[in-house]
Amino acid sequence: MKRFLAAAVVLLAAAAPRVARAVTLDAQDARVSINGFLDLQYTYMGRLPAPATPPAVGLTTQDPISTLDQDRLNLILKVDRDRFRVNVNVSSRKAYSVGGVEPHGQFSFQEAYGEYRRSEALNVRGGSFLVPFGIYNEIRYATSLFAPVVLPQLYEPLPNYAASGGADHIVPEEGNLMVSGAVGPGRARLFYAAYLGTGDRTQAGTDQNEDKAVGGRLTLMTDQERQGVGVSYYTTNDGGGEGRRHHVMTSLDLRRGPWGLEAEALWLTTTAHVYDVFSYYVRLRRHVGAATPFLGYDYFEDTKNAIYAGGMKRLSTGLSYEATSNLYLKAEYHCHVFDGSAIPSDADHVHMVRLAAIMVF
Amino acid sequence: MRTSIRILLENLLWTFALCVAAIAAGTIARAADEIVVVVNPKVGAETMTADQVRAIFLGEKEYWNGTRVYPVTFPEGSRVMQEFLRLGLGMTINEYRSWWIKRIFRRADVPPQSVSTPEEAVEVIRSHPGGIGFLSAGDMAEADGLRPVLRLGP
Numbered sequence: 001m002k003r004f005l006a007a008a009v010v011l012l013a014a015a016a017p018r019v020a021r022a023v024t025l026d027a028q029d030a031r032v033s034i035n036g037f038l039d040l041q042y043t044y045m046g047r048l049p050a051p052a053t054p055p056a057v058g059l060t061t062q063d064p065i066s067t068l069d070q071d072r073l074n075l076i077l078k079v080d081r082d083r084f085r086v087n088v089n090v091s092s093r094k095a096y097s098v099g100g101v102e103p104h105g106q107f108s109f110q111e112a113y114g115e116y117r118r119s120e121a122l123n124v125r126g127g128s129f130l131v132p133f134g135i136y137n138e139i140r141y142a143t144s145l146f147a148p149v150v151l152p153q154l155y156e157p158l159p160n161y162a163a164s165g166g167a168d169h170i171v172p173e174e175g176n177l178m179v180s181g182a183v184g185p186g187r188a189r190l191f192y193a194a195y196l197g198t199g200d201r202t203q204a205g206t207d208q209n210e211d212k213a214v215g216g217r218l219t220l221m222t223d224q225e226r227q228g229v230g231v232s233y234y235t236t237n238d239g240g241g242e243g244r245r246h247h248v249m250t251s252l253d254l255r256r257g258p259w260g261l262e263a264e265a266l267w268l269t270t271t272a273h274v275y276d277v278f279s280y281y282v283r284l285r286r287h288v289g290a291a292t293p294f295l296g297y298d299y300f301e302d303t304k305n306a307i308y309a310g311g312m313k314r315l316s317t318g319l320s321y322e323a324t325s326n327l328y329l330k331a332e333y334h335c336h337v338f339d340g341s342a343i344p345s346d347a348d349h350v351h352m353v354r355l356a357a358i359m360v361f
Numbered sequence: 362m363r364t365s366i367r368i369l370l371e372n373l374l375w376t377f378a379l380c381v382a383a384i385a386a387g388t389i390a391r392a393a394d395e396i397v398v399v400v401n402p403k404v405g406a407e408t409m410t411a412d413q414v415r416a417i418f419l420g421e422k423e424y425w426n427g428t429r430v431y432p433v434t435f436p437e438g439s440r441v442m443q444e445f446l447r448l449g450l451g452m453t454i455n456e457y458r459s460w461w462i463k464r465i466f467r468r469a470d471v472p473p474q475s476v477s478t479p480e481e482a483v484e485v486i487r488s489h490p491g492g493i494g495f496l497s498a499g500d501m502a503e504a505d506g507l508r509p510v511l512r513l514g515p
């Protein structure tokens with residue numbers, strides 16, 4: 001523990017004088033670069049409602065948790081040669097954790113794909129990659145760099161949702177073959193993406209789906225960062241008890257001067273009526289020098305789930321601070337309010353605090 | 362004794378004034394340097410607007426008439442880089458660095474190649490069909506074979 005803290009402090013302090021740099025190698029025809037980031041997070045989560053342990057039925061509560069994690073370490077290798085690009089994103093999670101899950105820290109491939117960039121209107125990507133389903137889908141691994149550390153509920157439900165039989169993921173995870181591009185004149189353009197995926201696999205590695213996953217996204221953009229109005233659809237057919245899943249999402253991402261407004265709504269249904277999720281959020285932020293305060297409101301409902309059948313609201317506020325261009329500091333507060341007669345009265349208001357430091361190189 | 366002190370003070374004053382004048386003249390001369398954006402002729406551009414140049418160096422525009430552009434910059438500490446960022450992109454070094462950190466992680470983009478000298482910049486731009494870079498006006502004698510497409514005045 002002490003060695004970990006000392007190492008973390010040294011690493012983060014090393015970023016302060018702006019000495020951390022990416023590695024870039026330039027050859028005649030190709031460019032190779034390696035970038036990455038490392039974070040350190042403290043989380044306090046109050047008493048949550050939870051399913052009772054059988055043979056008891058109904059809901060009980062789980063004790064508050066307080067954890068200190070080295071949550072993510074990502075290394076990103078890119079090779080860029082004319083119209084071809086290879087991107088490999090290697091990730092390690094929870095290399096160190098105090099009070100939370102058992103540390104594992106093994107590296108895994110978060111993304112590994114090749115891309116042919118014919119033009120701005122036509123890119124073809126193959127491999128394994130996070131699909132552009134919502135605003136945060138493609139950058140979930142690095143969200144803590146560019147947004148509040150705690151993701152909206154529709155990207156990352158609270159742990160009591162999965163524990164009470166909720167869906168394993170609300171937004172699609174990955175794709176394997178994609179065609180995408182941006183068309184139209186000037187700054188107002190249409191971004192499109194259509195992708196196929198092998199879908200989910202069982203723990204034994206065998207294919208879990210009766211057919212493959214299909215999805216797509218359209219965004220009317222006002223600049224290259226894909227801000228604007230978007231709509232997405234994704235479907236896959238689980239051969240097990242869920243039947244066919246349908247994910248539908250709409251999004252709004254607007255930036256004007258120092259102000260930014262994000263809002264998304266998502267519907268998830270299955271033909272076997274295992275889940276029936278509706279969730280949305282709104283976040284408003286403003287850049288003030290190196291600081292970015294934000295306000296947020298989330299809603300999450302699953303009419304098939306005992307904890308979330310009555311809906312859960314979350315109010316959020318926090319501050320990001322860019323200490324240097326290599327070091328980001330974050331502080332956030334989130335208050336969750338559960339509705340429903342089955343919710344234990346000592347867990348209907350759940351407070352959460354998260355502090356994070358992220359070093360980029 | 363009093364006279365010699367006065368002479369000494371006068372000499373010091375003149376020396377100080379000359380130093381200030383020299384520094385001011387040097388600053389004015391340097392500030393008067395234009396930045397010239399140059400391209401490999403195979404890019405096919407005769408002229409570019411400041412907005413187009415900005416989009417290319419910030420990674421927002423990757424193609425010009427179907428050719429993949431290859432932007433070239435200088436180290437962050439160099440004067441020509443700072444002037445280009447100020448005149449061409451309207452950014453400070455820190456803003457430029459932060460911009461590219463976001464692009465690297467959000468879009469998996471690769472930032473422009475950075476070279477050490479004007480001679481090296483010219484060589485890299487010449488060797489890439491989509492090469493585009495910038496030089497101070499005083500270094501344009503080195504830019505044989507490249508096409509100037511935009512002048513950024515102080």
